[in-house]
Amino acid sequence: MMPDFNRRHLLVAMAxxxxxxxxxxxxxxxxxxxxxxxxxxxxxxxxxxxKRVSQEGTAxxxxxxxxxxxxxxxxxxxxxxxxxxxxxFALDRVKALAPEHPEWKTTEPFKSVLAxxxxxxxxxxxxxxxxxxxxxxxGMTIEAFTKTVTDWxxxxxxxxxxxxxxxLVYQPMLELTAFLRGQGFKTFIVSGGGIEFMRPWTExxxxxxxxxxxxxxxxVKFEMDADGKPVLMKEPKIExxxxxxxxxxxxxxxxxxxxxxxxxxxxxxQQMLEWTAARxxxxxxxxxxxxxxxxxxxxxxxxHIGKLDKALDExxxxxxxxxxxxxxxxxxxxxxx
Amino acid sequence: MMPDFNRRHLLVAMAxxxxxxxxxxxxxxxxxxxxxxxxxxxxxxxxxxxKRVSQEGTAxxxxxxxxxxxxxxxxxxxxxxxxxxxxxFALDRVKALAPEHPEWKTTEPFKSVLAxxxxxxxxxxxxxxxxxxxxxxxGMTIEAFTKTVTDWxxxxxxxxxxxxxxxLVYQPMLELTAFLRGQGFKTFIVSGGGIEFMRPWTExxxxxxxxxxxxxxxxVKFEMDADGKPVLMKEPKIExxxxxxxxxxxxxxxxxxxxxxxxxxxxxxQQMLEWTAARxxxxxxxxxxxxxxxxxxxxxxxxHIGKLDKALDExxxxxxxxxxxxxxxxxxxxxxx
Numbered sequence: 001m002m003p004d005f006n007r008r009h010l011l012v013a014m015a016x017x018x019x020x021x022x023x024x025x026x027x028x029x030x031x032x033x034x035x036x037x038x039x040x041x042x043x044x045x046x047x048x049x050x051k052r053v054s055q056e057g058t059a060x061x062x063x064x065x066x067x068x069x070x071x072x073x074x075x076x077x078x079x080x081x082x083x084x085x086x087x088x089f090a091l092d093r094v095k096a097l098a099p100e101h102p103e104w105k106t107t108e109p110f111k112s113v114l115a116x117x118x119x120x121x122x123x124x125x126x127x128x129x130x131x132x133x134x135x136x137x138x139g140m141t142i143e144a145f146t147k148t149v150t151d152w153x154x155x156x157x158x159x160x161x162x163x164x165x166x167x168l169v170y171q172p173m174l175e176l177t178a179f180l181r182g183q184g185f186k187t188f189i190v191s192g193g194g195i196e197f198m199r200p201w202t203e204x205x206x207x208x209x210x211x212x213x214x215x216x217x218x219x220v221k222f223e224m225d226a227d228g229k230p231v232l233m234k235e236p237k238i239e240x241x242x243x244x245x246x247x248x249x250x251x252x253x254x255x256x257x258x259x260x261x262x263x264x265x266x267x268x269x270q271q272m273l274e275w276t277a278a279r280x281x282x283x284x285x286x287x288x289x290x291x292x293x294x295x296x297x298x299x300x301x302x303x304h305i306g307k308l309d310k311a312l313d314e315x316x317x318x319x320x321x322x323x324x325x326x327x328x329x330x331x332x333x334x335x336x337x
Numbered sequence: 338m339m340p341d342f343n344r345r346h347l348l349v350a351m352a353x354x355x356x357x358x359x360x361x362x363x364x365x366x367x368x369x370x371x372x373x374x375x376x377x378x379x380x381x382x383x384x385x386x387x388k389r390v391s392q393e394g395t396a397x398x399x400x401x402x403x404x405x406x407x408x409x410x411x412x413x414x415x416x417x418x419x420x421x422x423x424x425x426f427a428l429d430r431v432k433a434l435a436p437e438h439p440e441w442k443t444t445e446p447f448k449s450v451l452a453x454x455x456x457x458x459x460x461x462x463x464x465x466x467x468x469x470x471x472x473x474x475x476g477m478t479i480e481a482f483t484k485t486v487t488d489w490x491x492x493x494x495x496x497x498x499x500x501x502x503x504x505l506v507y508q509p510m511l512e513l514t515a516f517l518r519g520q521g522f523k524t525f526i527v528s529g530g531g532i533e534f535m536r537p538w539t540e541x542x543x544x545x546x547x548x549x550x551x552x553x554x555x556x557v558k559f560e561m562d563a564d565g566k567p568v569l570m571k572e573p574k575i576e577x578x579x580x581x582x583x584x585x586x587x588x589x590x591x592x593x594x595x596x597x598x599x600x601x602x603x604x605x606x607q608q609m610l611e612w613t614a615a616r617x618x619x620x621x622x623x624x625x626x627x628x629x630x631x632x633x634x635x636x637x638x639x640x641h642i643g644k645l646d647k648a649l650d651e652x653x654x655x656x657x658x659x660x661x662x663x664x665x666x667x668x669x670x671x672x673x674x
Contacts, residue, residue, distance in 0.1 A: 065546055142589060186548070199593045209402055210593030211523070211549075220589055222582035222608055230611045232589050245559035252479060252557055252569050254591060256536045256547030271559055274567045 033179045036172040036331040043328065045321045046176065049284040050183050053260060060282040062260055064184035069261035070251060070272065071177065073191035073198060073215075075306040076265045076288050077206060079168040081297040082159065084305060086197045087129070089152050093136035101135075110135070133194075134236035138218060141231045142196060149200045163335065166205050170288075171334045172323075173263075177206060185261065190214045190251055192243035192268050196234070214254040216242045247272035260284065270311035273320065285320040287311060292326040295336075370516045373509040373668040380665065382658045383513065386621040387520050390597060397619040399597055401521035406598035407588060407609065408514065410528035410535060410552075412643040413602045413625050414543060416505040418634040419496065421642060423534050424466070426489050430473035438472075447472070470531075471573035475555060478568045479533060486537045500672065503542050507625075508673070509666045510600075514543060522598065527551045527588055529580035529605050533571070551591040553579045584609035597621065607648040610657065622657040624648060629663040632673075 037043040053062040074080040094113045104110030109128035112120035121128055158165050177187045187208055189198060195215035202208045219235040242250040248271050262276040265288040273285040290299050300308040315322050374380040390399040411417040431450045441447030446465035449457035458465055495502050514524045524545055526535060532552035539545045556572040579587040585608050599613040602625040610622040627636050638646040652659050
């Protein structure tokens with residue numbers, strides 16, 4: 001006679017055989033598509049929404065071509081501390097370009113950058129920052145700029161983690177964007193960051209191709225170079241700021257459809273979420289709340305970077321989904337075990 | 338004994354049975370993917386190019402994500418005579434809005450429009466035209482504007498053909514864009530026309546979704562309406578002209594990749610073709626030459642609409658493909674037999 005545990009095993013095996021079709025389907029349905037998200041209302045709100053809009057014949061069904069999902073980048077798809085990564089890039093570019101600009105040693109804002117005096121730089125205000133962006137993001141072809149970005153990402157290291165900046169992407173958001181794409185969504189980045197700073201790497205890092213990246217931009221001019229070859233030159237002039245009320249404008253300009261799913265992390269995303277919420281039919285609005293000083297950073301209402309204040313109030317008042325990083329994310333970065 | 342013809346049939350049937358696999362593949366390979374294009378060097382140049390870039394392991398191979406194809410709209414995907422269809426829309430809108438603007442009866446350029454005096458209108462020059470576009474394309478939400486476009490297309494008739502304007506699309510180009518998509522290309526419109534005038538219908542008519550439409554645009558502003566609902570308002574101010582040197586700029590801004598395939602029909606497309614031609618690796622540049630006054634229209638170097646002069650010289654000098662409508666298109670419109 002078989003010992004009890006073996007009989008149980010046999011019964012289980014028989015049942016498994018008989019029910020293999022059903023079991024297979026059930027296993028697939030229950031596979032955790034968001035393994036880095038803790039179980040709870042936040043994760044459930046995402047799963048419920050996607051299920052609702054995907055069921056044909058129901059009131060909330062949204063046809064595949066209209067399943068537009070938009071994501072802020074800094075602080076939503078990757079970290080943004082201690083400074084926006086694009087700003088770290090600009091500071092490094094100032095240092096790299098300094099030999100060609102001896103006058104920078106005595107001219108602000110470059111003087112402060114070269115002296116490593118970030119406090120002095122901040123004291124110069126927005127004008128100083130814009131000058132740095134202008135000097136490091138223009139006066140070259142778009143291909144030359146792309147190369148400076150790619151080269152920088154290959155060599156620069158984040159000061160806290162001593163890793164490439166593109167390692168500091170959020171594992172839960174990689175899972176979420178991939179899950180949405182699997183459900184027929186088209187995923188877009190809608191970022192206050194520079195469009196040409198992001199496009200060289202978003203496809204490889206996030207699976208989001210250049211033509212699905214919306215961002216701030218400088219003026220670009222078509223001209224013939226000395227060899228009579230057409231080039232696009234980056235000029236030191238802002239064209240469009242894709243932030244705050246600029247985000248719905250950018251979405252309308254680039255995508256031409258209203259999103260049904262939007263995720264941000266700061267007051268700069270508030271209007272994008274409002275625009276999504278005001279669509280006729282089902283919509284999902286989400287915020288990442290940075291609450292984990294140990295694994296990432298903790299900041300919100302008082303932060304100069306990624307300030308989250310009014311948008312948090314609106315999210316709480318309107319029942320939007322707020323992902324508390326500490327509570328809702330089991331894993332933050334892909335490099336964590 | 339079977340009569341000869343039956344024996345032949347039997348042999349054929351046997352051979353067909355034996356070779357069905359090969360025959361099936363051959364039939365599919367030889368199916369005419371561009372049935373409205375006359376056989377000849379123009380059609381062949383398209384087929385050859387697509388074959389070249391699709392064969393993995395060859396020097397000209399282009400990976401699927403980089404197979405970006407761009408098409409001008411007016412005169413390339415649909416007709417543009419006797420006036421750009423968007424301008425016909427604007428004139429009809431002036432008439433429709435006139436009761437709300439009694440002052441238009443005595444104020445140019447509206448006075449000329451309402452009097453049916455197109456010569457007087459043309460005499461007012463570009464400023465007059467821009468005023469008409471401003472008055473008919475702004476002061477409303479983007480949804481309200483979309484509705485005016487959709488309503489107009491449902492009722493307006495082209496003066497020569499007495500058909501909806503969207504019937505005047507080119508059958509050969511419908512076949513070409515569908516063929517390219519089947520070969521992994523992503524097809525975009527890059528038009529001097531208004532982006533919000535095109536997006537309401539390009540998906541239905543061309544199979545090109547709103548997010549793959551690049552065009553000229555006016556300023557749009559995010560604001561809260563009287564009910565506290567967020568809206569995007571169209572303002573009477575030009576934001577971007579996607580024509581001539583603006584086309585490579587628009588391609589860079591919206592798509593962020595250089596096309597490998599570009600088709601236009603006028604000098605306004607010259608820089609887009611130059612930009613495509615200057616890419617490293619294989620590229621295809623094509624022009625539609627309007628040469629068929631009987632079935633469509635015949636115009637080029639002297640035309641005020643769709644002027645084709647310098648771009649034609651460059652195409653001839655550089656060996657770009659020039660589709661001669663009369664010679665290369667067996668059928669022009671889908672409604673032809």
